[in-house]
Amino acid sequence: DVQLQESGPGLVKPSQSLSLTCTVTGYSITSDFAWNWIRQFPGNKLEWVAYISYSGSTTYNPSLKSRISITRDTSKNQFFLQLNSVTTEDTATYYCARSGTFMDYWGQGTSVTVSS
């Protein structure tokens, strides 16, 4: 069974960088599909952030493109999100998810608070 699990720091100070990890089990991230980051703000608005494809190509949300990077470690079957220069507006629950077109498997999410 495909499972995704996010991990991250929980609390980040403004202007710092946020690094998140998604560990995938039950499926190789190099076999197929796109591997996404989505975030959900307080109040429940969902925002798609970025994906890295099975081949390693990346696509970013233009609203965040200058601040984000998505990478992967195929040996550990993990992919990562780095978000730079965070502000309080980046406070959200961050999910990783698999997609062909729609998102068929999601992680449980990791809550990130940006606060001094």
Added chain:
Amino acid sequence: DIVMTQSQKFLSTSVGDRVSVTCKASQNVGSNVAWYQQKPGQSPKVLIYSASYRFSGVPDRFTGSGSGTDFTLTISNVQSEDLAEYFCQQYNTYPLTFGSGTKLEIK
């Protein structure tokens, strides 16, 4: 960006009723729409893809319809476990975008 508008923030219904959740796209997205259910404290789960195809394991009381700019998720014979927030999402054009959600309340 394509804006997905869910104008119903809340819907109140009773067990056994039928309820419809609507979603309107700001431009034509064909049938490239999915619906997700998010229960309190959980991650979203896909119910419907390609506007009208039920995902594996989803009860047949969930039905999707629409194309172009107007989409509907209909829940027939509502059950208490359907208490959740429902989101539409378009995957026709990047960036992918979601509706703002409709919370279903069970009376």
